[in-house]
Each structure stands twice: as C-alpha cells, then as structure tokens.
Amino acid sequence: MKQRKEKWDVKWVVGLILLVSLVLTACGNGNSASNSKGSNSSNSNTSETKVETPSSASPSETRDITIRIGYQKYGTINILKADGSLDKRLADERNIKIEWTEFPGGPQLLEALNVGSIDIGHTGEAPPIFAQAAGAPLVYLAHEPASPKSEGIIVPKDSPIQSVADLKGKTIVLNKGSNVHYLLVKQLEKHGVSYKDVTVKYLPPADGRAAFEKGSADAWVIWDPFLAAAETATGGRVLADGEGVVSNHEFYLATREFAEKYPDLVNILLEEADKIDAWSKEHPQELAEKLSPQLGIDVESLVLAAERRNYGVQSIDAELIKAQQAIADTFLDLELIPKKLDINDAILK
Known part of the structure; x- marks a missing residue:
C-alpha cells in the first residue's frame, strides 16, 4: 500500500506541473500576440508616417x-x-x-x-x-x-542727391526683410544701379530715423507713417516711392x-x-x-x-x-x- 501511495503522489505532482505549465503557456501566448500587434503597429508607423492636421474647431x-x-x-x-x-x-x-x-x-x-x-x-x-x-x-x-505711394526713399531736404541714380556709392538704411527692402532693389534696378554698388545698413524704424536725422546715412527707405512723419518733421524729400515699380x-x-x-x-x-x-x-x-x-x-x-x-x-x-x-x-x-x-x-x- 505504501508503494502504491508514493506512485500516486508522483503522478499527482506531475499532473499539477503539467497544468501549471499549460496555464503559463496560454498567458504567454496572449502576451506574445499583444506584443506582436504592438510591434507590427510600430513597424507600420516607421515605414509610413501619418501627418496629423488640426481639425476645425466647432x-x-x-x-x-x-x-x-x-x-x-x-x-x-x-x-x-x-x-x-x-x-x-x-x-x-x-x-x-x-x-x-x-x-x-x-x-x-x-x-x-x-x-x-x-x-x-x-x-x-x-x-x-x-x-x-x-x-x-x-x-x-x-x-x-x-x-505704392505709402513707402519711399527719403533724403534730407538739403541733400545733393537728386535721383535714385545718385545713390551709387552711398549709404542707405532700412529695416532688413521689409517691404522697403524690395522697393530699394527695384528702384536701383530701374535706374541702372547695382545693389552691390550701395552700402545698405539694417536698422529698425526708430534707429533708421535717428541715423537719417544725424546725417550718418545718405538716404532712408521707409514706409508710412514713419515716412510721412519724417517728411513733416524734417522737410525731407521723397526721392522715389513705389509708384510704377512695386505694389506694396x-x-x-x-x-x-x-x-x-x-x-x-x-x-x-x-x-x-x-x-x-x-x-x-x-x-x-x-x-x-x-x-x-x-x-x-x-x-x-x-x-x-x-x-x-x-x-x-x-x-x-x-x-x-x-x-x-x-x-x-x-x-x-x-x-x-x-x-x-x-x-x-x-x-x-
């Protein structure tokens, strides 16, 4: 009887181990499927990036x-x-x-x-x-x-400069990348002056006005209302505006x-x-x-x-x-x- 009981205990233990093993395998397969799905999703995102555009708000x-x-x-x-x-x-x-x-x-x-x-x-x-x-x-x-008349190239009232062609070799101030930058380019082109034949200094409007009044620049390319304010306050002359050259x-x-x-x-x-x-x-x-x-x-x-x-x-x-x-x-x-x-x-x- 004792030998039979020991054999029965061994069979019971082996069965229990097999049962636990099956349960763990099932759980593992579930995780593997989930991981595989996540991996495929990740690979899909890598190969094809979706650009999200904001939807209109209600x-x-x-x-x-x-x-x-x-x-x-x-x-x-x-x-x-x-x-x-x-x-x-x-x-x-x-x-x-x-x-x-x-x-x-x-x-x-x-x-x-x-x-x-x-x-x-x-x-x-x-x-x-x-x-x-x-x-x-x-x-x-x-x-x-x-x-086009709302921007222009202005010179001091007593300046000897009478035309855009006279700006060759002169110092001009303007706000870099602004509309007047393009105005200067097109006016110089119209009058046969290379952009490389003038010295351009980049200054925002307030500093440009100061340079203009101090005489440290021969001309200032500027837009309204700064252009209008310089005209009325200093008597400066508008050498050329955008008429016939730029739209502004x-x-x-x-x-x-x-x-x-x-x-x-x-x-x-x-x-x-x-x-x-x-x-x-x-x-x-x-x-x-x-x-x-x-x-x-x-x-x-x-x-x-x-x-x-x-x-x-x-x-x-x-x-x-x-x-x-x-x-x-x-x-x-x-x-x-x-x-x-x-x-x-x-x-x-």
Whole structure:
C-alpha cells in the first residue's frame, strides 16, 4: 500500500506541473500576440508616417480662448486695435479675448509668429518671403490693395542727391526683410544701379530715423507713417516711392495651425477689417485723430499717410501668388534668401 501511495503522489505532482505549465503557456501566448500587434503597429508607423492636421474647431470650442495678434504702427489691424470693434465682437459673441503685441516691423512680427508667440499678424510683401525661407509655418489669409505711394526713399531736404541714380556709392538704411527692402532693389534696378554698388545698413524704424536725422546715412527707405512723419518733421524729400515699380500690399497672415483650426475666427477678423477699412477710407482726419494717441505720431503726418493708402480686404488669387513668387525669386538671385521658395506652400488649400 505504501508503494502504491508514493506512485500516486508522483503522478499527482506531475499532473499539477503539467497544468501549471499549460496555464503559463496560454498567458504567454496572449502576451506574445499583444506584443506582436504592438510591434507590427510600430513597424507600420516607421515605414509610413501619418501627418496629423488640426481639425476645425466647432463654434462651441472657440469660446473662452485668447487670440494673440501682432501689429505694427500702421495698417488695418492697427486701426482695428484702436477702434476696439474686433475686441467687442469677439467678447460679445464668443467670450474671446485678444492679446495685442506691437512690433517695430514685419520681419520682427513674423519672427514672433515663427516661434509661436502670436497667432495672427500683418506685414507687407517682403517679410513673408524671408519668414517662409526661415521655415515659419505661416499662411496668407488675405491682403489689402496696392499702396505704392505709402513707402519711399527719403533724403534730407538739403541733400545733393537728386535721383535714385545718385545713390551709387552711398549709404542707405532700412529695416532688413521689409517691404522697403524690395522697393530699394527695384528702384536701383530701374535706374541702372547695382545693389552691390550701395552700402545698405539694417536698422529698425526708430534707429533708421535717428541715423537719417544725424546725417550718418545718405538716404532712408521707409514706409508710412514713419515716412510721412519724417517728411513733416524734417522737410525731407521723397526721392522715389513705389509708384510704377512695386505694389506694396499689406497681408494678413496666421500660423497654419490657427488658420486651419479656427476658420470662423479668421472670417470674423477679415469681416471687421473690411468694415473698418470702409470707414477709414472716408474719414482720414478722424482716423488720424483716433490713431495719434496710440502711435505717438502727430495728426498731420497720419492724415498724409491715410490719404495715400488704399483700403479693402481682398482674397489671395493666382495673380497675387505670382507677384509674391517674383519677389521671392528676386531675393534668391540676390542671395538674400538661402533657397528657392514655392509661395503655394504658404497658401491655404
């Protein structure tokens, strides 16, 4: 009996071991399947990267947020800020706040957009070219009509320089990458002067004005209202403006993420811009008086600037894209940007 009992114990132990082994094997197979699935998924992601694009937010999702808008010392967005109409509409309809940030020029504004400090802004034609070349995730939203007389090359009132051709060998100051950069290039080209035959120093508007007044520059290439203020305060002469040479458009720009996620807010911005444009066109004096305290520029200069600017929000079309492409190609030829650009890459589809 004792021998039989020992045999029975051995059989029982062996059976128990086999049972446990089966259970562990089943668990292992479940884990292996899961791991295999995860591995395949990982391999799939490696071989084919899916680019996620932000989906449009519903109206309910565009409440209680803050929009960060960059502006300069002139332009329709600047007028919107002074008027307060956009702030009021967004606050009343969506409980949305606007965080306004001022920049000395378009290049500085788009640098902020590039690093994610603002969502929307406005600049002239040239800054988006430099920003796109630097990899900024910008898109064009709309533009204002051409205002070629709103920028120019100004010289001191007693300067012996009488034409753009006389700028050969001279020192010129301007804000690098701004609209006036392109104006200088095209005016020199028109008058047979090589860009390499002038000395260009890059200064933001405030420093450019100081250099101009001190006589440390022979000419200053600048836009309104700084151009108008220099004319009225110093008696400086506009040697040439953009008439017949450049268009000088003002663009509305945004990060691609913002434009694709909040198209309804973009539409509201453009609607309010068009409304304030219509009013501004008919009321240059009142506009100047509204802007003067905010800008710290006298009313007389602002009236001068307002009367030579054109107004009205317009959509981005094929002709406009072609014009921007020509500017980009010009800057590439002058080695002012490092690579060839396709403007269509910055257009909302």
